[in-house]
Amino acid sequence: MSLILDTFEKKQEEIPIWLMRQAGRYLKEYMSVRINIERFLDLCYDPIKATEVTMQPIDKFGFDAAILFADILVIPDALGVKVEFAKDHGPILEKIKGEEDIDNLYFSETKLENIYKSVANIRKELPQSKTLIGFSGSPWSLAAYMIEGGSSREYLHAKKMAYNNPSLFAKLIDKLVNAISIYLIKQIENGAEIVQIFDSWAGVLDEYNFSAWVIEPTRKIVEQVKSKCPKVKIIGFPGAAGTNLKNYVEKTKIDAVSLHSTLSLEYALDNIKEDVVLQGNLDPVYLLGEDKEFIAGQVKKILELTEKRKFIFNLGHGVIKETDPKMVTYLMDLVKGRR
Ligand code: CP3
Secondary structure, eight states: OOHHHHHHHSOOSSOOBOOTTOSSTTOHHHHHHHTTOSSHHHHHTOHHHHHHHHHHHHHHHOOSEEEOSOOTTHHHHHTTOOEEEETTTEEEEOOOOSHHHHHTOOOOGGGGHHHHHHHHHHHHHSOTTSEEEEEEEOHHHHHHHHHHTBOOSSOHHHHHHHHHOHHHHHHHHHHHHHHHHHHHHHHHHTTOSEEEEEOTTGGGSOHHHHIIIIIHHHHHHHHHHHHHOTTOEEEEEOTTOGGGHHHHHHHHOOSEEEOOTTSOHHHHHHHSOTTSEEEEEEOGGGGGSOOHHHHHHHHHHHHHHTTTSOEEEEESSOOOTTOOHHHHHHHHHHHTTOO
């Protein structure tokens, strides 16, 4: 077993920690690999290099889990949508405009085979005491990217299709549910012990549509994955879900929930059943500051509040690229009680 998997069974004295986006551009070690690769997705599809950058934060900070290095947008890519990462511009996708584009999506599983090789490779390199986390984007967040053609502030086009043409939108969501379920099952079969579903944009939907396009598709994925891989643990990350969180956790039957920084820990403690592991939720922006005493206070507050709960320390969103790695070491020491 490992500290993180043990935490799913019962609260551990030592608090486990890993960070979303723990690999990436804030590390000079990552940049020295990245600089030699033109297209970001080529790094995701290179099992040797993806293994190397996955292991970097484990070797440097000693986190309790490694998260597979890839991106949520490999699923649209495998469905035949053109995906590019323009420098300093975020992702750009060929837009899904209507029924014909949705009908033309075809899931090419062979495109993802190198990612499964990365998973197997990482599991081999990682000590048994550390957990390997696989992941995927969620149907709603991926559909939102595919319809908008990239990041967006409000996801208006995606919401418009979901609200005004639900039967068409459901066709897209169903294709994503199917591809994501297969993708996660393959990661687990190759050595991932936990999978996390990133639903970064769950927070833009009203209650009715949150239920239809976040909860229900996630519930189906959990059901399909668990029917093939009953031992796997599944973490959900429903962006800034607010008070939809309770329903999300209860209806999807996930094993753990990753809390966004905007969510009050007290709300989660009061509303999420004790058998569900909580993960989170320090705001990553704190790590950009220099005031160590202040950060120590915030971390202490989180640890005290979760004292009686099964808990995995994490951020409430990904590490920001301007973060000084020294602050991550400091955070690690705080959580492990070395400071
Ligand atoms: O360390 C890890 O967490 C594993 C790897 C990982 C990446 N992206 C690597 C990456 C994971 C788990 C993701 C998830 C992801 N990708 C999410 C969900 C989490 C979240 O932040 O809400 C989202 C929304 C994406 C989509 C995405 N990928 C965006 C918006 C960008 C551009 C970001 C930017 O600041 O330019 C990416 C690119 C990306 N994914 C990078 C990395 C390390 C940077 C690309 C580069 O090195 O050039």
